[in-house]
Amino acid sequence: MLFTQTFIPTLREVPADALIVSHRLMFRAGMLRKLANGLFAYLPLGLRSFRKVEAIVREEMDAIGALEIKPTVVVPGELWKESGRWETMGEAMLRVKNRLGGDFVVSPTAEEAVTSLVRDELASYRQLPLRLYQINTKYRDEVRPRYGVMRSREFVMKDAYSYHTDASSLDETYTAMGAAYRRIFTRCGLSVIPVRADSGAMGGSDSEEFMVESAIGDNTLILCHTCDYAANVEKAACKPDGTEASPTDIPALEPIHTPEVKTIEQLCAFLKTDAQRFIKTLIYRASNVALDLSGAPGSGGLEKRKSSPDAPEVYPEAFFAVAIRGDLGVNEVKLAAVLKASEVSLAADHEVVRLTGAPVGFAGPVGLRTIPLIADLSVTAIPEGVTGALVADTHYAHVVYGRDFVPWLTADLRTVVSGDRCACCGGELYEKKGNELGHIFKLGYKYTRSMQVRYLDEKGQAHIPLMGTYGIGLDRTLASVIEEHHDEAGIIWPMSVAPYQVIIIPITYGGTVKAAADTLSAALETRGIEVLLDDRNERAGVKFKDADLLGIPYRVVVGDKHLAREVPAVEVKRRGEASVRLVEAATAADELSRLVYRELGR
């Protein structure tokens, strides 16, 4: 391809809103342009690399027997009402009313659409397992789209869905997907960190996220210095800091007057001690609690209900007190998992007052009977604590777990931070910011139950199939390749996703130089190599700078000087390496295609 025959508008300047390397380089290299906030158009160079990522994803999906389908991008809102997500997806889901007043959704994901197709076709266990995928446009109406295609509103996702008769079949597909994802990222030249993740709003249980490290990442990862433990902070566990205290000779509970002392900091200053001695008590409101609360304090008035005939029974709303060591934070995702709740959030001040009988700042576990008390494991290790007394301006000293209060439940609820100890090996944990490129989940019955999917077993009995879901963001994956492979001068493409494999730069495009450049280009193309020939009427310096910016793996400079040697030669340089070497012009095509195919692993 001749440079002047394609459309690669390179830029010297950096767009003002481009805060990260991949955004800057994709714009400067003419890969991408902005149509509106969060909406980007791929130009020819960018699309070439994008299609290579797409092809790698498709190959790996096909290799594990997943079948490609193509549902629509715009889907009926009816399906989302069936699954219940019409209500729960929030404003990030782009909803449309068509001319006839019907509700539609510009797909943010496709559990509903694919499950509805499967529901209509599924009859027998013999059709299972069924593994379907699409590579298609998705839309999420991000409030603050940023960082180019790393967090855009419209993007392309590979989303796969699997259906199974039993857990071992689901497990097999889940494992195969995990392996395929590792191969995909490796082939794209990406170092991903697979982490145990919470499945969040998606529902379900086992899941794994594929993260890349990124200073602007959405996610906090907890990693271990010693072993290979890696988890999303939302789900990360750590070793408890001590064993359960069994204190003796602690004085009896003693009320202390603490006027105007409402925060942990104020209390620390007032009592001249540190936060590790305090038992902090927070009041939470939880929605759709599936955990059985019968017998729990304060649960008398609560009753389980079904939101639809096929839905499981839940308590629509319930309140809980959570006690935790003063220096720690409550991980709400862990709390929701313990309660089997769809959502948890801190109670409003007026609810705290109503439930604790005291102003905000004086909640405590001692004598609390209005709502169930859940204690983080850290509380069980405090030998002698201080806590709110459920009375204004009053705290208790000498509080002993088990003696002065017994929680309804104890559980691991803390947010793990750098310096905590690894639950696996005891090593020191540390934090990294990361971006999620892929995610695999076992969904269980969540959608197949709510959308009433059935198959018949060998005996003609109807059952609900198990389901898994598996996504990869293609745009993000491409941007992450650039984040990982670049230098000051520009992109350094891994061969697998390079837009072209060889760039030929004639010092001036004319005479014998032009003839040699054209001949080499044609010879490479005959060998199946993708070549960009910079035929522009520009100074060599400009062409070199653009070649570095575009990041095409092999650069070949064709000039009079080396062509005039006894054995005519050209200069070959691998992008990202410093050395330039001379290659005989006559054999350059063979040599270069050998190098390219070696890097492609063929």
Add this chain to the structure above:
Amino acid sequence: MLFTQTFIPTLREVPADALIVSHRLMFRAGMLRKLANGLFAYLPLGLRSFRKVEAIVREEMDAIGALEIKPTVVVPGELWKESGRWETMGEAMLRVKNRLGGDFVVSPTAEEAVTSLVRDELASYRQLPLRLYQINTKYRDEVRPRYGVMRSREFVMKDAYSYHTDASSLDETYTAMGAAYRRIFTRCGLSVIPVRADSGAMGGSDSEEFMVESAIGDNTLILCHTCDYAANVEKAACKPDGTEASPTDIPALEPIHTPEVKTIEQLCAFLKTDAQRFIKTLIYRASNVALDLSGAPGSGGLEKRKSSPDAPEVYPEAFFAVAIRGDLGVNEVKLAAVLKASEVSLAADHEVVRLTGAPVGFAGPVGLRTIPLIADLSVTAIPEGVTGALVADTHYAHVVYGRDFVPWLTADLRTVVSGDRCACCGGELYEKKGNELGHIFKLGYKYTRSMQVRYLDEKGQAHIPLMGTYGIGLDRTLASVIEEHHDEAGIIWPMSVAPYQVIIIPITYGGTVKAAADTLSAALETRGIEVLLDDRNERAGVKFKDADLLGIPYRVVVGDKHLAREVPAVEVKRRGEASVRLVEAATAADELSRLVYRELGR
């Protein structure tokens, strides 16, 4: 691929709403399923053929130097407001408000999005011509989507846009596109009829539509029995039926009393003559008329205005009388073209009364001074006519064109019908119904002017580039292949777009038959052939029926009987042909791959 490892849910029954062959067969063959009215999901088999159509289109676009890009599907409404189509596109355009209240559009086409990209990047004449295309999701909110993917709401279009410094450059691309379109349809096995088309709401001048004949077609085509004239009825011309009359000895104009006679039929009965003698006069309202009306009767109060600073001056609204021979219809598209109007429609009754001074049914050209009169050519050839007298219950007899009235303009305005004479050769014209698969247009300055695109010429002078637009509907193209290639039993795929090239049917999948079938399948795949092996535990009859339904070009039956021959053999049959022949099992892979590659033209 094993049949049991893919997902091809074939049906014996025909879906009730499937009115045309392609819709029926795509459903029965398990290619397609419905998500909602006008929204269809491709299943694996359908997607394989779809991707082949896509690949053919991409190859032919690349071959003429068009560059693939990928704008978003959801685009800012702002761009449509700039072009003016936010108002004119009507309800077929799906509009969305996002969470921040911004206007967005789910793209029905992409003149605006691509032109906005080009506007931002275009600086110099050296960047032109620029030919960009995308193959991407489109949405049109059809009121009555029908016929499966032949007229669905969501579909995939290849849409290309070109930008030029001059008309000859635009012409070159337009011609190359036309040739590429012919190759695309030929490669898909389609007989298309390229017709001169009106450019309708798209604006602009030269255009060509690529039609396939279809009983349920949206379009009426006018074709000539004698020459190769082909046109959309919206633009079709014909030879005038006579020359301009130059009558002598016609009596003077004579009013006749015609009480309660309002229609042509009533008048024919009343006067005992036929409609060809009547001069029918219709009153039209036209919007955004660019034709200069200065000096036209009744145009005194009209003033040209600009809807935006860069828009051309137009009369926002004007009325016209159109006189035409009584048996003919006015072609409103032709009328709009003559008036250079964005829209024309029959005036309301009260407007007719106001403008003609008579009840509806008594309009006529004689003495009409309130609005400009336009006469179809047919009127000029009536030697002695009858027409309304602009007075209730009165007509004129002995009306002579040129003597009793002189129109402001004469033009070809009639709707051509079967039996009219070809304007090119005088042959007899006939009608066909057709569906449009592709369309190429010269848009001129329509979008580049309204969206303020500029480039600098050699001397640094700013100019607006010319533009062309070129579309192909991929889903429609695929469905049309089935419309053209099928029989009672099912689809008969052309090799180029067949989902698989060979289907192997083992009579029973076990023992030596299984071994032979597996070996043949592997040998074919090694040779690059796409094979479906029907490993289902079904009766041979069921497999044969499904093979005919799926329409895979070569069917190979592997059975004990022929394997047991001295020279083991298999049965080979070309779908669509009656004869079955025995092929030596050992050489079947070579023989079949030779046949397949021959059909692919390789």
